[in-house]
Each structure stands twice: as structure tokens, then as C-alpha cells.
Amino acid sequence: MNVLHWARVQWDRVSAAVCVVLGVIALLLGWRGVGDEALTAQQLPYIISGGIGGLFLLILGGILWLSADLRDEWRKLDALERGGDEYVDASAS
């Protein structure tokens, strides 16, 4: 399968992976920024942008990945109900 096509189909998982990578980078940059500064007042902006911003991206990546799993399961249920051998609508009786 073409990589671009795969990325388009799996956009949510690709986005999740990108967010996790960016989150780790943000945490590392924040850690480095805090390490380079001696004053607390200069360290705190790094904690907010790098630390909390990195956590923000990591959480976003997790949400995107888990929501992709939920969508996959939803599509499987669709396939089961549309398969032609399922009697879905109980009100037909």
C-alpha cells in the first residue's frame, strides 16, 4: 500500500504518533531550557511551555490513538450489521 494512501487512511494514528514525538521533544527542550537558566523566574516559562505543553501533546496523542481504536471497532460493528446475515432491527416484528 502506498505510504501516502496509508497515512491518509490512518490520519488519526499518524497524528497521534506525531503528537507523541512532538510532546517528547517539547519535554526535552523544556528540561534543557530549565537546566540552562539559574533564576526561577526564567525557568518557569520553560516549565509551562516545555513541560505542560509537552504533556498536552502526549495526552492529545493518546486521545487520538484511542479514538482511532474506537472508530475501528465502530466500523467493525458496521460491517457486522451490514453483512446481510444480521437481523438488526428488532422493530421489524
Next chain:
Amino acid sequence: VTVTAGRLATHVRASARRDAPWTIPQLRLAVIGGVLGLVLLVVSYLGAAGSADVDTQLGWLALAIVGLLVFASGGGALLLFGHRAVLARWARLARTRGRRRAHLTSRQIDADASGLIWVPGTHRVHRAECQLVAGKAVEYLAETDADAHGLTRCEVCAP
């Protein structure tokens, strides 16, 4: 039993909502949480970077943590709603399988019937004698209704 146009339209509309396990209000809630959290984070960073006073900056840090919690709550709610919807749908599928078995003996296909038949919940119409719907609970459907609602013809019996 002939399917009314209204009932079929309801079925088609329900199918169109099956892209994801969330409703629009649930998605809206999650997006609002995410955007609000992001805004709080950016504002906190700008506030902390624009101040040299540690006490003031700690206030901005607290606001950033609140933003992170708001964002995580929105995302968590989204996953919870989705998980519950998937579980409910699995349960419904299991229930209808049981009901289907119970109906098989009482609602067999009339092989002499004319017109198209439709198994509720599916997207194909069949001939009455089609083996794919043999023994299933079905409803009779006018040809014009099937075309009007975009139901596809069975490739096996080719009605």
C-alpha cells in the same frame, strides 16, 4: 409488510451517522474542552514569560495546570462516550441476534411473493427466493422505494 418511506428514510439517516461512535454534541464538548485548555496554556505561557515576579508566575503556572486538566477532561469524556457507545452497540447486536433466532420460525420468506425484500438493518435488496436471505426475517419493499433510498441490488440473486 411493505416498508413505509418514512421508516426507510429513518434507517438511511441512522446509517449516515455511523462514521464514529460520537454524537455531534459530544464532539462539540470535547473540542470546546480542547480549545479552552489550549487557550489557557498559551495565555499562561505569555503571562509567565511577561513577568519577572516568581509569585505572579506561579499563578500563571497554576492556570496552565488548570488548562491541562480541562483539556484532559474533554479528551477523557470523548473516549468515555465513545467506549460506552461501542459497548451499547455490541450489546444491541447480541440482543438482536437472539431475537432473530426467535423469529425465524414465525417469519419465513414467502417464496412466491413478488417484488423485493429487505432485511432490516442491511443495505441490499433481494429476490424472495435469494439464498442469502433464506430463513431470515424480512420485509417487502416497493422497487421505487429501494431505488429512492439508494439500496443496492444483491449480486447473487440480481433482482
